[in-house]
Amino acid sequence: MDVNLLYTIYNGETFGIMIATYFYLTGLSAGSFILSTLAYGFGIERYKPLGKIGVILATLLLVIAPLFLLLHVGKPFRSWELFVYLNPTSPITWGSYLLTLYPINCIIYGFFMFRGNLKLTKIFGFIGIPLAISVHGYTGFILSFGKARILWNSPIMPLLFLVSAMVSGIALMILVCVIKDKYFSKEKEIKKALVFDLAGILGWVIVFDLFLVICDVSVLFVSHREAFAVGNLLLTGAFSFWFVGVETLLGKIIPLVIIFYPRTRTVTALIFACILVVVGIYAMRCNVVIGGEFLPLL
Amino acid sequence: MKKENHSSVRYGMVIDLRRCIGCHSCSVACKNENEVPLGVWRSWVKQIERGTYPQVRKFFLPLLCNNCERPICTTVCPVIATYKREDGIVHIDPHRCIGCRYCMAACPYGVRYINPIKNIAQKCEFCLHLVEKGIQPSCVAACPNSARVFGNLKDPYSEVSKLLALNPFQVVKPEMNTEPRVFYIGGLDITSIETVGEGMK
Numbered sequence: 001m002d003v004n005l006l007y008t009i010y011n012g013e014t015f016g017i018m019i020a021t022y023f024y025l026t027g028l029s030a031g032s033f034i035l036s037t038l039a040y041g042f043g044i045e046r047y048k049p050l051g052k053i054g055v056i057l058a059t060l061l062l063v064i065a066p067l068f069l070l071l072h073v074g075k076p077f078r079s080w081e082l083f084v085y086l087n088p089t090s091p092i093t094w095g096s097y098l099l100t101l102y103p104i105n106c107i108i109y110g111f112f113m114f115r116g117n118l119k120l121t122k123i124f125g126f127i128g129i130p131l132a133i134s135v136h137g138y139t140g141f142i143l144s145f146g147k148a149r150i151l152w153n154s155p156i157m158p159l160l161f162l163v164s165a166m167v168s169g170i171a172l173m174i175l176v177c178v179i180k181d182k183y184f185s186k187e188k189e190i191k192k193a194l195v196f197d198l199a200g201i202l203g204w205v206i207v208f209d210l211f212l213v214i215c216d217v218s219v220l221f222v223s224h225r226e227a228f229a230v231g232n233l234l235l236t237g238a239f240s241f242w243f244v245g246v247e248t249l250l251g252k253i254i255p256l257v258i259i260f261y262p263r264t265r266t267v268t269a270l271i272f273a274c275i276l277v278v279v280g281i282y283a284m285r286c287n288v289v290i291g292g293e294f295l296p297l298l
Numbered sequence: 299m300k301k302e303n304h305s306s307v308r309y310g311m312v313i314d315l316r317r318c319i320g321c322h323s324c325s326v327a328c329k330n331e332n333e334v335p336l337g338v339w340r341s342w343v344k345q346i347e348r349g350t351y352p353q354v355r356k357f358f359l360p361l362l363c364n365n366c367e368r369p370i371c372t373t374v375c376p377v378i379a380t381y382k383r384e385d386g387i388v389h390i391d392p393h394r395c396i397g398c399r400y401c402m403a404a405c406p407y408g409v410r411y412i413n414p415i416k417n418i419a420q421k422c423e424f425c426l427h428l429v430e431k432g433i434q435p436s437c438v439a440a441c442p443n444s445a446r447v448f449g450n451l452k453d454p455y456s457e458v459s460k461l462l463a464l465n466p467f468q469v470v471k472p473e474m475n476t477e478p479r480v481f482y483i484g485g486l487d488i489t490s491i492e493t494v495g496e497g498m499k
Contacts, residue, residue, distance in 0.1 A: 005494045006345035006356065011338055011411040014403040074397020074417030078377075081396060085377040092376035092400055147370045147474065148406040225493065297408035298344060298361055298470070298492055 010296055018072035020289040023139045024168070024282050025065035027161065030136035031169010033058035033106065033128055035198075040113055041125030049194060053176055055110040058132070062103045091141040094134075102128070102135045136165045143288065150227045151234075151292035156216050163209045168281035170202045171255075171274040178271055190267055199270045202277070203259040210252050213284075229295055239291040242283050251280010305384040308479070309424055310451040311438070312461045313360055315485025317445035320345055320358040327440030328362075331425060338411035340422040341437055346494045348486075359491045360446070362437070363388065363409040363422035364470065364478030371401035371410065380419070386451075386479060387424050395419050406474040424448065451479065 036054025039047040070076040082096035109124035140158030147153050174195055181190045220231035234243040255273035258264045320343055328334065328341040341362040347354055365388045371380050372388065379394035380401055395418040402410040402419060410421040425435035429448075433439075438446040449458035461467075462481060468488045469478040482488055 001348060002350050003490075003494050004347050006347055008344040009339045009342040009361075011402070011408055014399045069398075072398070074399075074412055074419075075395065078394070078396040081377045081394060085379075085394065087374075087376055087378045089373045090376040090400070091374070092398060096376065142400070145370075145374050146400075146403045148404055148408070152403075293403065297406060 008296070008298065013290075014293055015289050016072070017286065017290065018068045020282075020285040022065050022068040022072070023161070023289065024285045025061045025068070026136050026139055027165030027281065027285070028168050028172050029058045029061035029065065030132040030162075031165045031167070032061070032173055033132040033169075034166065035169060035173050037125040037129055040109075040118070040121045041129065043122075046194065046197065049177065049191065050173060050198075051113060052110075053180060054173065055106060055113060057172065057176060059103055059106040059110060062099070062106065062135070066099055091138050091145055095138045095142070098131065098135045098138055102131045105131055133162060137162055143292070146292075148297060149230075149292045150220070150223070151230045151288065154216060156212060157288075160209075160212045160216060163205060163212055164281050164284055166205045167202065167209050168278055170198055170205060171277035171281075174198050174202070174274045175271065175278070178267075192267055195267055195270055196265070199259050199265075199273070202274075203256060206252050206256055206259075206277070210248075210256075213248070213252075226295070230292070233294060234287065234291060238294065239287055243287050243291065246283040247280050247287055250276050251283060252277075255280075303384060305386075306450075306452055307384070308386040308451045309365070309429065309448070310386070310458055310479035310481065311362075311424070311435075312447045312458045312467070312481045312483060314445045314447070314461075314483045315358065316483070317443040318343070318358045318360060318485075319443060320356060321442065323440045323442060324360055324437035324446065327436040328422070331428070331436035332420075334420075335414050337414065338420075340409070340411075340420070344491060346491055357486050357491055359482075359485075359488065360437075361407070361409065361470070362480060363424075364407060364476065364480045365422075365424060367477035367479060368475060370404045370406070370474075370476060374400045374404045376400065387426055387429070388421075389423055389426060390419055390421065392416070392418055392420075406471050406476065407478075 032054045036051050036058065038044050039051040070079065073079065082093065087093050105124060105128045109121060109128055112120040112124060137158045140161035143152035144154065144157045178190050178195065182188065217231060217234060220227040233239050255277050258269045258273040322343055325339060325342045332340060334340055341360065344359040344361055345356060347356050349355055365386060369382060369388050372382055376398060377394055377396055380388060380390045382388050397412060397417045397419060399412060399419065410419050413420045428435060435448050438448045447457050447461060449456035451458055453459060461483060465483045467481040467483050469481055470488055470492060
């Protein structure tokens with residue numbers, strides 16, 4: 001029997017490219033911060049060059065990120081209300097405090113790092129790690145609590161967001177390190193050992209990220225009706241180019257091949273891989289946020 | 299955490315789908331009463347057709363905010379701008395809403411919209427300003443076939459309570475566990491109407 005839709009209403013997009021960009025920037029920030037603490041928190045000497053770059057990146061990105069939130073909300077001048085009227089069940093309420101505490105901690109951590117006070121740097125580094133994890137993990141909760149959309153309403157979302165944050169953070173860190181060593185250091189020479197070392201970590205984090213994405217998407221196909229529709233949207237529908245092509249193939253598979261295949265493991269190829277990863281994770285944020293709310297509800 | 303609700307009033311609506319003729323009077327009355335701007339709707343009638351020519355029939359599903367018993371919008375609102383009143387109506391404080399759209403993202407019914415003029419979230423509130431004065435919501439008053447009935451669900455002698463006691467009823471998306479307080483009597487299985495058009499935007 002034929003069934004056709006004659007008339008219904010669509011009340012407009014909810015989140016969108018602004019929120020996707022915001023998630024992307026907090027992810028980059030959290031990833032860079034955690035890399036920065038490898039040297040100054042956990043004391044791994046060979047990552048020492050990452051410390052200062054990491055904390056500057058983390059702070060800068062986290063200062064830019066909330067601007068996208070202000071552009072997104074309808075009443076930006078009412079945002080003070082977020083700190084006064086608290087709803088303990090809302091992830092955005094948690095986030096408004098995390099987004100304040102985390103950059104402050106970043107600045108203090110960076111201040112002591114540049115002053116050379118290693119003991120205090122370590123303390124604030126360790127305070128910063130849970131903050132960095134929460135500041136990005138809570139964005140996953142924002143989507144998880146979006147009950148209406150099956151792609152968002154999944155317990156894997158916070159973890160998926162954290163792991164993709166690490167992926168994009170490491171890739172950005174490699175890029176910034178390379179640019180800094182090539183153009184802004186005294187030797188004008190790329191530290192190859194460090195790049196290869198980081199690329200190795202990047203590879204394994206991408207593998208974990210890919211595993212989580214496969215978990216998330218494969219279950220959609222054996223779940224209920226809406227889940228199936230979203231799964232089809234991602235794999236064969238309107239978002240297949242962005243999901244299969246850009247996010248998975250360009251953003252994950254090709255970088256993995258470049259990193260793990262010995263003949264392509266050169267500095268130039270790794271830089272290329274990192275650019276692909278950074279673009280791929282942005283596509284991932286857009287796919288999750290915009291793809292998640294693409295199908296009409298009623 | 300939740301306060302015990304001792305209120306003797308719980309507003310709800312019953313829509314008799316057998317009486318709905320798809321005239322959109324409710325949508326127009328709602329727009330008029332609540333000054334809903336162009337392009338967004340608090341209440342509308344979804345229309346589908348079933349069957350192959352010449353055996354075709356139209357079906358209608360009037361949609362509006364369900365003013366749920368367990369609303370997700372109040373759970374996620376970061377500034378408690380939207381909250382459930384004692385009488386069960388889920389209200390948005392227009393002076394507090396920051397327009398973050400989280401409630402819109404979380405609502406499984408897509409009934410919330412951003413007012414393009416005021417930049418805050420709005421939705422059907424059972425015409426709160428009228429109900430407080432003892433007048434029926436405008437869509438109920440406008441319905442030419444009395445398909446919509448509004449009243450106190452806690453009063454066993456109200457018309458809504460009688461209709462719900464005597465008829466089998468359905469709600470939209472019961473699997474969402476929001477406990478909607480807009481009930482539908484008669485007509486097609488709602489799921490079969492609600493799923494039509496999936497994959498279109």
